[in-house]
Amino acid sequence: MNKRVIAVIGLGRFGTTVAKAVADLGHEVLAVDVDPDRVQKISPYVTHAVIADSTDEAALQSLSLNQFDAVVVAIGANKQANLMTAMLVEEQGVRRVIAKAQDELQGRLLEKIGVDTVIYPESDMAMRLAQMLTRRHVVDYLQLSAQAGLVEMETPEFLVGKTLKTSGLREKYRLIVAAIRHDENLIVAPDPDIPLAAEDKLIIIGRDDDIHRLENT
Ligand code: ATP
Ligand code: ATP
Ligand code: CA
Numbered sequence: 001m002n003k004r005v006i007a008v009i010g011l012g013r014f015g016t017t018v019a020k021a022v023a024d025l026g027h028e029v030l031a032v033d034v035d036p037d038r039v040q041k042i043s044p045y046v047t048h049a050v051i052a053d054s055t056d057e058a059a060l061q062s063l064s065l066n067q068f069d070a071v072v073v074a075i076g077a078n079k080q081a082n083l084m085t086a087m088l089v090e091e092q093g094v095r096r097v098i099a100k101a102q103d104e105l106q107g108r109l110l111e112k113i114g115v116d117t118v119i120y121p122e123s124d125m126a127m128r129l130a131q132m133l134t135r136r137h138v139v140d141y142l143q144l145s146a147q148a149g150l151v152e153m154e155t156p157e158f159l160v161g162k163t164l165k166t167s168g169l170r171e172k173y174r175l176i177v178a179a180i181r182h183d184e185n186l187i188v189a190p191d192p193d194i195p196l197a198a199e200d201k202l203i204i205i206g207r208d209d210d211i212h213r214l215e216n217t
Helices: 013-024 036-042 057-061 079-091 104-113 121-134 169-173 208-215
Strands: 005-009 028-033 048-051 070-073 097-100 117-119 138-143 148-154 176-182 185-188 201-207
Touching (some): 013 036, 028 036, 079 097, 079 104, 104 117, 169 176
Parallel strands (some): 070 097
Antiparallel strands (some): 176 185
């Protein structure tokens, strides 16, 4: 395995979960927080755990973050600390910087600073839940771009008994069925000649307007 070396700064719920998950996957993790309790709590799970104020330039420099494959700035509520940390990490020439934003303005600032990837864990999950709660037949939803996404949906009634070949999904809706959830199994790249069952769930990739069109057929 290609072992990665990752640093996580800010050990709230999100940072702690990311740090543990990366370590669980067998990679090296440096976990950093200004709060000694949080550092102590995570230390059994990660390669190194360090108490440091990431807005203190000298302290941050001593971590040699430019040696890491990626640095995750997971400080959330304290926007000033989040932005200052992101800037100092960027200035150290870290290859890949990922930072958590709580709102869109903070996200724009992080992008101006040069952060490679801005993530919005709370609002992303909230948006996804809103879609799941309000869209007919939609079980799950993943936004792929401003105009396109991936949905898991119940098989529309008019498609039950049809095959992908006779469904017209690609021709009439410009939608591709990437997988079918059938009983407990996920059938990836499904056979276009197998009839769809009412209990099947379709995992569809396409433009949002095309997906909406199918949902409302
Ligand atoms: P979550 O939802 O993931 O818990 P949050 O924004 O609510 O996120 P906080 O409790 O704010 O989480 O967690 C951010 C963590 O970042 C805290 O453990 C806090 O001690 C740490 N932190 C804040 N400022 C600094 C700093 N300057 N240097 C290092 N760590 C910091
Ligand atoms: P074509 O010659 O029409 O391009 P093909 O050989 O690429 O077809 P097949 O796998 O034989 O494709 O499928 C025939 C038709 O079945 C496709 O043209 C398409 O309409 C439909 N189809 C097959 N797989 C899918 C899928 N995963 N999602 C949506 N439609 C599909
Ligand atoms: Ca960068």
